[in-house]
Amino acid sequence: MHPAIEYIEERRSAFVEELKGFLRIPSVSTKSEHKADMLKAAEWLVEQMRGMGLEHVGILPTAGHPVVYADWLHAAGKPTALVYGHYDVQPAEPLELWTTGPFDPAVRNGELYARGAVDDKGQVFMHLKALEAHLKTTGRLPVNVRLLIEGEEEIGSPNLDPFILQHKDTLRADVVVISDTAMIAKDAPGVTVGLRGLVYFQIDVEVAKSDLHSGGFGGAVENPAMALAQLLSKLKDRHGRITIPGFYDDVRKLPAEERRALARLPFSEKKFQKDLGAPALFGEKGFTTLERLWARPTLEVNGIYSGFIGEGAKTVLPCRAMAKISMRLVPNQDPTKIARLFVRHVKHIAPKTVRLKVTEVSGRGTPWLVPTDHPSLQAVARAIEKGFGKKPVYTRTGGTIPVVATLDRLLKAPILLMGIGLPDENAHAPNEKLDLDNLHHGMLSAAYLFEELAETGKGKA
Numbered sequence: 001m002h003p004a005i006e007y008i009e010e011r012r013s014a015f016v017e018e019l020k021g022f023l024r025i026p027s028v029s030t031k032s033e034h035k036a037d038m039l040k041a042a043e044w045l046v047e048q049m050r051g052m053g054l055e056h057v058g059i060l061p062t063a064g065h066p067v068v069y070a071d072w073l074h075a076a077g078k079p080t081a082l083v084y085g086h087y088d089v090q091p092a093e094p095l096e097l098w099t100t101g102p103f104d105p106a107v108r109n110g111e112l113y114a115r116g117a118v119d120d121k122g123q124v125f126m127h128l129k130a131l132e133a134h135l136k137t138t139g140r141l142p143v144n145v146r147l148l149i150e151g152e153e154e155i156g157s158p159n160l161d162p163f164i165l166q167h168k169d170t171l172r173a174d175v176v177v178i179s180d181t182a183m184i185a186k187d188a189p190g191v192t193v194g195l196r197g198l199v200y201f202q203i204d205v206e207v208a209k210s211d212l213h214s215g216g217f218g219g220a221v222e223n224p225a226m227a228l229a230q231l232l233s234k235l236k237d238r239h240g241r242i243t244i245p246g247f248y249d250d251v252r253k254l255p256a257e258e259r260r261a262l263a264r265l266p267f268s269e270k271k272f273q274k275d276l277g278a279p280a281l282f283g284e285k286g287f288t289t290l291e292r293l294w295a296r297p298t299l300e301v302n303g304i305y306s307g308f309i310g311e312g313a314k315t316v317l318p319c320r321a322m323a324k325i326s327m328r329l330v331p332n333q334d335p336t337k338i339a340r341l342f343v344r345h346v347k348h349i350a351p352k353t354v355r356l357k358v359t360e361v362s363g364r365g366t367p368w369l370v371p372t373d374h375p376s377l378q379a380v381a382r383a384i385e386k387g388f389g390k391k392p393v394y395t396r397t398g399g400t401i402p403v404v405a406t407l408d409r410l411l412k413a414p415i416l417l418m419g420i421g422l423p424d425e426n427a428h429a430p431n432e433k434l435d436l437d438n439l440h441h442g443m444l445s446a447a448y449l450f451e452e453l454a455e456t457g458k459g460k461a
Contacts, residue, residue, distance in 0.1 A: 029088035065151030086153035130446030181419030194396035366405035387445025
């Protein structure tokens with residue numbers, strides 16, 4: 001057996017226990033009270049990287065949470081792979097919905113439950129152990145490797161672009177490897193070839209200096225909750241199509257061949273609906289669920305707040321109302337253009353009876369798509385086939401990884417997305433989990449990947 005593969009096979013249980021240590025650290029990037037935990041998670045990574053034999057290991061500062069960097073650059077004449085991931089996690093609330101503590105990792109039925117298990121600590125760990133397997137058994141790696149593990153992905157990576165620009169020469173690579181995505185099903189390992197982009201806004205409407213008595217003032221001034229609801233209702237028609245003028249102008253049309261390929265994937269709309277517990281599926285008319293999820297843009301209301309929402313009754317006319325809106329974008333939509341169209345349209349349809357404020361929140365994400373015949377993509381497909389024992393399928397994801405567009409633009413290197421998550425693993429939700437079979441086969445695939453990339457030749461990955 002291949003030494004690195006044997007190393008991974010022999011330590012399957014031990015690796016799970018190691019990962020639990022990483023998952024116990026509540027590295028919630030959006031909460032200031034977890035700043036020390038963020039540094040603790042970065043230090044955990046540093047200890048792992050130094051212990052396996054990586055070099056130039058360090059915690060590098062940003063204007064926010066730090067980046068962890070390491071490399072190994074002794075494979076003369078071979079390509080350089082940049083492995084990206086993130087060590088921050090989403091908040092765990094609501095805590096009462098967790099079966100076991102979000103930072104008290106537990107294994108049940110072959111799945112590891114904890115916040116960050118699949119997004120993204122487990123997937124970062126997968127690559128660390130694949131690299132360790134090579135270094136501990138042969139003393140070297142098949143390719144040159146750089147690692148960039150950030151701490152702000154869950155808050156939109158606000159400081160990553162400046163960091164990459166500042167360290168562009170240090171980060172240069174022939175190929176970028178990212179594992180922060182999901183497979184379409186457990187028995188269908190895959191390569192993600194497309195991501196949707198993102199723009200995010202907050203809308204505030206206000207009518208008075210403070211909340212008012214609904215009996216004394218109702219009928220005299222606009223109700224901001226009602227005004228906001230009516231405004232939001234005008235952003236989509238009843239068939240799920242977005243009504244912002246110009247929104248669809250640049251949307252890449254789905255080729256017939258690609259629609260047929262999507263239709264062949266192991267996906268059941270009925271099972272999808274049942275698993276969600278939804279009374280019915282809904283979306284843009286004329287497209288399948290997978291097409292709407294992966295290849296069509298969306299506009300969603302992520303949250304609404306106004307007035308009295310406590311128990312019982314309070315006859316109040318609220319002074320203000322707020323909504324948060326996200327838009328997922330597809331090739332060839334430009335986030336800057338869509339942001340401008342959104343603001344202009346909201347201002348146009350807002351009633352004159354309220355004060356309106358439209359604020360862009362978080363960073364923008366650019367949609368991304370890679371051709372399936374690229375040599376580096378074929379390399380990762382071969383590695384996955386060896387690691388999982390079956391040919392991978394090519395999928396997209398409806399989510400956004402802002403760093404993909406950044407790395408694509410600044411490093412001009414092909415990007416490989418080889419995620420091992422599953423659609424039902426509750427990333428960002430209570431009872432987040434990671435399938436341990438997928439973790440193991442993902443490690444094997446990652447170990448094979450570095451060998452497959454070595455065969456592509458320097459600068460040709």
